[in-house]
Amino acid sequence: MKLEIGNFYVKDIVFGDKTAYENGVLTINKEEALAVVKEDEHIIEADLVIVKPGDKVRLVPVKEAIEPRHRVGGGPVFPGVTGELMQSGNGRTLALKDCSVLVVGKHWGGFQDGLIDMSGEGAKYTYFSQLKNIVLVGDTDEEFEKHEQQKKNHALRWAGMRLAEYIGSCVAELEPEEIETYELEPITKRSKEINDLPSTVLVLQPQSQMEEMGYNDLVYGWDCNHMVPTFMHPNEVLDGAMISGSFMPCSSKWSTYDFQNYPMIKRLYKEHGKTINFLGVIMSNLNVALEQKERAAQFVAQIAKSLGADSAIVAEEGYGNPDADFIACIVALEDAGIKTVGLTNECTGRDGASQPLVTLDPKANAIVSCGNVSELIKLPPMETVIGELQALARDGLSGGWADDEILGPSVKEDGSIIMENNAMFCGDQVAGWSTKTMVEY
């Protein structure tokens, strides 16, 4: 399987008469773009705003981030989600780099939504403050979940994907400025030199804990709760086979943008043929019942063993209950003789004194840690808020609260905020960007 990602580096984004890309400037016809957003009648209000690094802007509740892309030769950017099912990971896909489509609720947020500051002290807590963002801020008539803490955010998330495809299509006829090539020979057809290197699989545990449909990550449009672990080509993940869900406390979440650019996959490609033989991705999941957790771990270890993997990397999208899946998977791999490194974040509490993961095992002796979900963060007021600041306090965002007898509400009268890292949009960057770690004091 050979994937070419053709890159266009976006240096500026402006609104204009025609949606087009020229000399690093992305121009968007707002009216036309909003028409794409409103193709779904459940979107009752929508606007587009451009925000850039350094802008004095706070975004909340942020629901999703997507990289604008176009599939050369036809077909949806997200097969099985925004169009017909087809094989992804082969051929050429065009990508607008250094920018993302951010989806923000005009009023209502929920447990799974997060916050982004584009400048100031808060900017360092998320990856997306470094990007130029096309912000879709909207409201829907999804009355059934307006006051629910857990929201599917279906209309807005799908609108974001349509918008990303619409914007991406403006480079359809252009030659990319750079082409990244991702190619792996079939496992049994690799050269002796590569076969002699220690082999590695990447095990991903995307979020799939909701028994009810509509909240979990999707693989080719299929709810990850309804699968047992399976072997995938890494190109599929980079090319739209996976989309983010709407469930996990936000700092632990992998956005669709994270899947499209999955740093750990790209890093393994860089090592492939040099230090390791990158076999591919075992797509696992996260479950609530113990038997489901054990079944998934058993599948992962068996697939890895059958592929002849010498080593594995396991990354989990979540914390708390999913830690049991994470540790069980590492233990199953180690028991199968596969040297394993874990990639996760921790929940050590606001005082840092709690046990870092729900379950621990001495076999999980190599873990890279990307942060503490419950770290307290205080931030000053921001000049402009896109969305609704009160959502952080009112709507049960995982890192916000309506009131606290000592700390008061998350949102203060002057617009300053106090929150847990939990609500930073994809803040812990467990997909691999994180330059945070955890240390003992």
Added chain:
Amino acid sequence: MKKAILYLNQFFGQIGGEDVADYAPEIREGLVGPAMALDKALGDDVKVTHTIICGDNFMGSRKDEAVETILGFLNDLEFDIFFAGPAFRAGRYGAACGHICKAVKEKFGVPVITSMNDENPGVEMFSKEMYIFKGGKSAAAMRKDTKAMADFAKKLLNGEELLSAAEEGYYGRGIRHQKWLNPPVPATDRVIDMLLKKINGEEFVSELPIPELDLVPIASAIKDLSKAKIALATTGGIVPVDNPDRIQSASATRWGKYNISNLDHLPGGVYKTIHAGFDPAAADANPDVIVPLDALRTYEKEGRIGSVHDYFYTTVGTGTTQGEAARMGREMVEDMKSAGVDAVILTST
């Protein structure tokens, strides 16, 4: 100008050796012994104003009195930070430094700093509760250990950025916080580095060290229960109402055993719980809910068990360190074995 106070034992306080280890707490204005080195190491902005001296045995055997007296000394004083030691490998001194630092921190809310060698039992007892710097074996390390405490104290008092326990040189307190790496190294690079080292059998450092698990195998089953002598033990803090052994309500280091040979159950008003970790109402009204002597006597009468041991054993589990719990457990077991006990029912809360 910030103010500091230092605690020393009778030896370093220049009173004398083992023969005066009963020396009662005393406070002196100014600098005694190691206080001079500490004062110097703290520089011009922090001054050691007083030295407190207390015999190790006095603190060991009359701890509550010693702590109360010293807290009394401190009541009228202004100070920004409190030091004790360094205690090196001296066990009683280490425990004394820990006890007084803990009490001072709780009462006055100032930072407390001490220093001990890793073989000092005070480390296990107190490292989760205060800054204990990794000290030398003996007084030969005095200057170095004192300087380490002083350097960190200056950073604390100046509000400077504090590094991790390992970087600063104190025993980790089990407190984990996130930190941005400088220079920034993305998780992807850290994973690859760790993976290659693990594959190649080289040493690597996990960013999430798993605490060592001390699993005890399950004992083999008793063959004939009807002949077995069964003892009762609890971490639920049930004691005679006057708590004759002064078992602590939390972070216990003491245990007791009490004769129950003439009792069919534990009556409320005669026994109670001193455990500070749960609502005591139900246990005080009926101590049998924690130490089920009533049920065991019934089994004894029915012949289902041989006999109930004449004593029950008790301590408090809340906040108690694993090390202290293991020691008390071993001591209890020795006592039970010498009395021919076949099995124990250990109740928690």
